[in-house]
Amino acid sequence: MSEIANIWPAPGTPLTQLLTPLPVIDEARMAANIARAQAHMDSLGRAFRPHIKTHKLPQVARAQVEAGAVGINCQKVTEAEVFAEAGFDDILITYNILGTARLARLKALNTKVGHLSVTADSSEVVAGLAATFGAEEPLTVLVECDTGGKRCGVQTPEAAAALAGEIAAAEGLRFGGLMTYPAPGGAAAVEGFVTGAKALLYAAGLDCPVVTVGGTPDFYAAGDIPSATEHRAGTYVYNDRAMVRAGHASLDDCAMHILVTVVSRPTPDRAVIDAGSKALTSDLLGFEDHGLVVEYPGARITGLSEEHGVVDLSGIAGDGPKVGDVLRIVPNHTCVVTNLFDRMVFHDGAAVTRVLEVAARGTVW
Amino acid sequence: MSEIANIWPAPGTPLTQLLTPLPVIDEARMAANIARAQAHMDSLGRAFRPHIKTHKLPQVARAQVEAGAVGINCQKVTEAEVFAEAGFDDILITYNILGTARLARLKALNTKVGHLSVTADSSEVVAGLAATFGAEEPLTVLVECDTGGKRCGVQTPEAAAALAGEIAAAEGLRFGGLMTYPAPGGAAAVEGFVTGAKALLYAAGLDCPVVTVGGTPDFYAAGDIPSATEHRAGTYVYNDRAMVRAGHASLDDCAMHILVTVVSRPTPDRAVIDAGSKALTSDLLGFEDHGLVVEYPGARITGLSEEHGVVDLSGIAGDGPKVGDVLRIVPNHTCVVTNLFDRMVFHDGAAVTRVLEVAARGTVW
Numbered sequence: 246m247s248e249i250a251n252i253w254p255a256p257g258t259p260l261t262q263l264l265t266p267l268p269v270i271d272e273a274r275m276a277a278n279i280a281r282a283q284a285h286m287d288s289l290g291r292a293f294r295p296h297i298k299t300h301k302l303p304q305v306a307r308a309q310v311e312a313g314a315v316g317i318n319c320q321k322v323t324e325a326e327v328f329a330e331a332g333f334d335d336i337l338i339t340y341n342i343l344g345t346a347r348l349a350r351l352k353a354l355n356t357k358v359g360h361l362s363v364t365a366d367s368s369e370v371v372a373g374l375a376a377t378f379g380a381e382e383p384l385t386v387l388v389e390c391d392t393g394g395k396r397c398g399v400q401t402p403e404a405a406a407a408l409a410g411e412i413a414a415a416e417g418l419r420f421g422g423l424m425t426y427p428a429p430g431g432a433a434a435v436e437g438f439v440t441g442a443k444a445l446l447y448a449a450g451l452d453c454p455v456v457t458v459g460g461t462p463d464f465y466a467a468g469d470i471p472s473a474t475e476h477r478a479g480t481y482v483y484n485d486r487a488m489v490r491a492g493h494a495s496l497d498d499c500a501m502h503i504l505v506t507v508v509s510r511p512t513p514d515r516a517v518i519d520a521g522s523k524a525l526t527s528d529l530l531g532f533e534d535h536g537l538v539v540e541y542p543g544a545r546i547t548g549l550s551e552e553h554g555v556v557d558l559s560g561i562a563g564d565g566p567k568v569g570d571v572l573r574i575v576p577n578h579t580c581v582v583t584n585l586f587d588r589m590v591f592h593d594g595a596a597v598t599r600v601l602e603v604a605a606r607g608t609v610w
Numbered sequence: 611m612s613e614i615a616n617i618w619p620a621p622g623t624p625l626t627q628l629l630t631p632l633p634v635i636d637e638a639r640m641a642a643n644i645a646r647a648q649a650h651m652d653s654l655g656r657a658f659r660p661h662i663k664t665h666k667l668p669q670v671a672r673a674q675v676e677a678g679a680v681g682i683n684c685q686k687v688t689e690a691e692v693f694a695e696a697g698f699d700d701i702l703i704t705y706n707i708l709g710t711a712r713l714a715r716l717k718a719l720n721t722k723v724g725h726l727s728v729t730a731d732s733s734e735v736v737a738g739l740a741a742t743f744g745a746e747e748p749l750t751v752l753v754e755c756d757t758g759g760k761r762c763g764v765q766t767p768e769a770a771a772a773l774a775g776e777i778a779a780a781e782g783l784r785f786g787g788l789m790t791y792p793a794p795g796g797a798a799a800v801e802g803f804v805t806g807a808k809a810l811l812y813a814a815g816l817d818c819p820v821v822t823v824g825g826t827p828d829f830y831a832a833g834d835i836p837s838a839t840e841h842r843a844g845t846y847v848y849n850d851r852a853m854v855r856a857g858h859a860s861l862d863d864c865a866m867h868i869l870v871t872v873v874s875r876p877t878p879d880r881a882v883i884d885a886g887s888k889a890l891t892s893d894l895l896g897f898e899d900h901g902l903v904v905e906y907p908g909a910r911i912t913g914l915s916e917e918h919g920v921v922d923l924s925g926i927a928g929d930g931p932k933v934g935d936v937l938r939i940v941p942n943h944t945c946v947v948t949n950l951f952d953r954m955v956f957h958d959g960a961a962v963t964r965v966l967e968v969a970a971r972g973t974v975w
Contacts, residue, residue, distance in 0.1 A: 252688075252711075252975065264711055264975040298916055320917045323617075340884075340917070341873040343934050346617075346629055366874050369933040396918050397874040397882050508706040509731055509762040517762050519705075523949050524974070527892040551663055551945060552685045552705070553761050568734040569708050580916060584888050584950065587972040607952040609889070610617065610629040 253588050258597045263590070265506040265571060266520035268582050270591045272598050274500035275482060276308070282464065282481045283312040289468050294318045294337060294457065296479030299580045301605035302589065303331035305482065316360065318459075318477045322350050323608035325358070331604070335360040337457070339389070339424055339477070341370040341397065347610060348377040355384050364389040364424045366397050371411045371418070378417030385421035386412045387455060390442065392435045393428035402441035409451055422455030422474075429462055429491075432469035439472045462491035485579040486537050487530040501582065502539065502573040505554070507566045516556040516566055520574065522549040523585065528578040539573040541565065546574070618953050623962045628955070630871040630936060631885035633947050635956045637963050639865035640847060641673070647829065647846045648677040654833050659683045659702060659822065661844030664945045666970035667954065668696035670847065681725065683824075683842045687715050688973035690723070696969070700725040702822070704754070704789060704842070706735045706762065712975060713742040720749050729754040729789045731762050736776045736783070743782030750786035751777045752820060755807065757800045758793035767806035774807075774816055787820030787839075794827055794856075797834035804837040827856035850944040851902050852895040866947065867904065867938040870919070872931045881921040881931055885939065887914045888950065893943040904938040906930065911939070 254263055263269070286293035295309040296318040306317050306328060316335025319325040325336045336358050342351050355361045355378070362385035365371045371386065378384045388405045391398030399405045405423060412420040423442060427435045439456050446453050458470055459477035461484075467476050480487075483501040484494040503524060509517035525535050527549060535546040535554060543560035558565040566572060576582050583589065584606055591598045619628055628634070651658035660674040661683040671682050671693060681700025684690040690701050701723050707716050720726045720743070727750035730736045736751065743749045753770045756763030764770045770788060777785040788807060792800045804821050811818050823835055824842035826849075832841050845852075848866040849859040868889060874882035890900050892914060900911040900919060908925035923930040931937060941947050948954065949971055956963045 252715075262711070264709070266974060341933075343871060343873060344629070346627070350617075366876065367933050370873075391876055395880070396876075396913075396915065396920055398876055400876060506708060508708060508735075511731065511756055511761075511763055511765060515760070522891070522893060522946055526887070527894070527946070528887060529892070548761075550761065551949075555761055568706075568732050581887055581892070584916075586974065609631060609951065 253600050254590060254597045256597050256599055260504070260592055260595060260597070261571070263504055263597075265504045266524040267504045267590060268501055268586055269504055270483065270589060271500045272591050272593055274498060275305070278482055278484060278494075278498060278500060279309055279312050282478065283314065285465060286467070286476055287313060291467060291473065292475040294475055294477045295482065296320075296459070296477050297324065297328060297605065299479035299482050299583060300589070301583055301603045302601050303328055303333070303604055304601055306333065309482070315475070318479070321608055321610060322347055322354060323610045324605045325354055325361070326350070327605040327608060329354055329358045334358055337477075338363045341365055341367070343370060343373055348373055351384070352377050355382055361385065362387060362421050365408065365412070366399050368408065368411060371408060371415065375415035375418055380416045383417050383419050385419045387421040387424040387457065388412070390423055390425045390438055392425045392438045393431045394426045395428070396426065398425060402438055402445055405442040406445035406449060409446055410449060413451055420451055422453050422457065424457045426459050427463065427470075432463070432466060435470050436472055443472070461488055461493055464493055480580060483579040486532065486575050486577045489575070496537075496575065499575045501576065501579045503536070503576055503582065505572050505574055507568055507570045507572065510565075510568050514557060514559045516544070516558055518546075518554040518556060518572065519552065520554050521552045523551045524582070525549060525554065525574065525576055526578065526581040526585065528581050530577050532577050536574040536576050539575060541572070618965050619955060619962045621962050621964055625869070625957055625960060625962070626936070628869055628962075630869045631889040632869045632955060633866055633951055634869055635848065635954060636865045636867075637956050637958055639863060640670070643847055643849060643859075643863060643865060644674055644677050647843065648679065650830060651832070651841055652678060656832065656838060657840040659840055659842045660847065661685075661824070661842050662689065662693060662970065664844035664847050664948060665954070666948055666968045667966050668693055668698070668969055669966055671698065674847070680840070683844070686973055686975060687712055687719060688975045689970045690719055690726070691715070692970040692973060694719055694723050699723055703728045706730055706732070706754075708735060708738055713738055716749070717742050720747055726750070727752060727786050730773065730777070731764050733773065733776060736773060736780065740780035740783055745781045748782050748784050750784045752786040752789040752822065753777070755788055755790040755803055757790045757803045758796045759791045760793070761791065763790060767803055767810055770807040771810035771814060774811055775814060778816055785816055787818050787822065789822045791824050792828065792835075797828070797831060800835050801837055808837070826853055826858055829858055845945060848944040851897065851940050851942045854940075861902075861940065864940045866941065866944045868901070868941055868947065870937050870939055872933055872935045872937065875930075875933050879922060879924045881909070881923055883911075883919040883921060883937065884917065885919050886917045888916045889947070890914060890919065890939065890941055891943065891946040891950065893946050895942050897942050901939040901941050904940060906937070
């Protein structure tokens, strides 16, 4: 693969000379996204913990921490290992960690990382953690609460308090607080759940140092959850078409574009681009088409095969793009595009600034 | 990443000890799929050219060629480079190759590979190829025809014959024949198009040595296109849920499973697995859910976030899986799962047999 790796562009390469399909990141837009989000959380007096799932790049996480983030959020032990190796010392893994092999790795990680915490939503998960960690190097565990997102999480404040008690009773665990990923517009539900759980925790003599909530779509409504002490978000760093729809960002805040080439114009109404599901992914996120074509907003990417995207041009004025034209696509969902490419190319609007290995891509456990 | 790479399992590791989420390939099922497909094409007297997009593994392509395949089919120049480096000498790239940098790489590849061919569906593409190749090392070019698939391809037999003439007139190009990717059930349309185009080609004094068609869903109906000389197919090697629905394979012919762990049972009707869109992909291929749970066929994977899959258990009898249980998922679409993982784990039903680097993953141009 060494020969192929060499075709990644060098810094200074004009954008017009890049091979496609290729996701590229606008440095200035990303920096503005980081600064704007941090300023908002600072104005609320709330801790901000970016989720690295969107970029999987230690260099970008470093910029987020330097802007004021308290630490980072990972979803996997292996992701956290990559960031620990890069020197990050405050990592929350918002996941139920299960199984002997993974727990052993988590224990080694806890020795390396100063402030490591995980979440749990069942007695089974707490039991595994309790059997792994000891009093000499305890692990901080938060209780995950389902406040309407209908994914993981205990279902009631009573269940949250009971599980917190199990954590607190384990010699090698410390109860760290409550974690939830709210449903869209779910601030009131979060606030109700958390208020109820905290009352039960206090009654049981347990402190609740952290209430961590999250999400980019409701980022600017974070003040509607006054009980939260911390916000987690990932997508805001690049933004994407779904975040524009959610009102979180404008098209000009979208830092990631997929550069694509028109490889066929078989009919007046049809163009075919060299990006399919292996470049754009099939994530629809409620959209009916597969990304926004910046140069032709009326065009619709109606179908993806693995290496082709079929574009319906019937909604545009004029002749549309020619074979060989390079277009920019704002993806429906930026985080899954990151997961497809070994390196990420950054630019200043005219030329490549840096090419970074996506260090935490391919970390699957 | 070296530390993390070390957690890929060694040959002999029992399947029960594998970390999840993880795609695994059943060696015996894959071997049977390769043998059965080749036997069918042999019985038709038709050349068979497997598409490597499904596995991206030179070792598997070698098994396909040893079974009798005439060569391989790639979709990208960089994929073909990986397979050329592995010694493959008959490669068809079914893609419009455009742009100075990519054409230069294609020219280098043509020097290395004994039998390299590409496709074209426009004068623009042929002009780029013609400007790149010379008489000393000519390139074989097939005309891509749209026979109802509505992706790339010339629209009429007349256009096919005209483009073939442009290819034949270029000093550095050789007209190699016709290529199409038929629509499902599109045999009659292919036959009509090809018959018409061949008549025009012969009238113009052009031979048409190859008519290459493709697809796994209609694989066993390949005899309905008597004018075809060659069949291309990728998915048949692993098979997936979409191929079972198409009638191409049974569930027992599906060689790829995604091993997943139940990480949460928040409600009686809901399980959450540790595989989301970054393991299963969001490819629906017409399904309404995200894969088949082998152990609980009545369960439905109704939602994917990046690292979680939400499973609706309301359709099953009994209590369903427990936290920590490992399940097997037959993915909707196997080819896109391959594209997510750096290595592929093979097994004999009980233990790991080999772990192969997915050599052509991450080749994007």
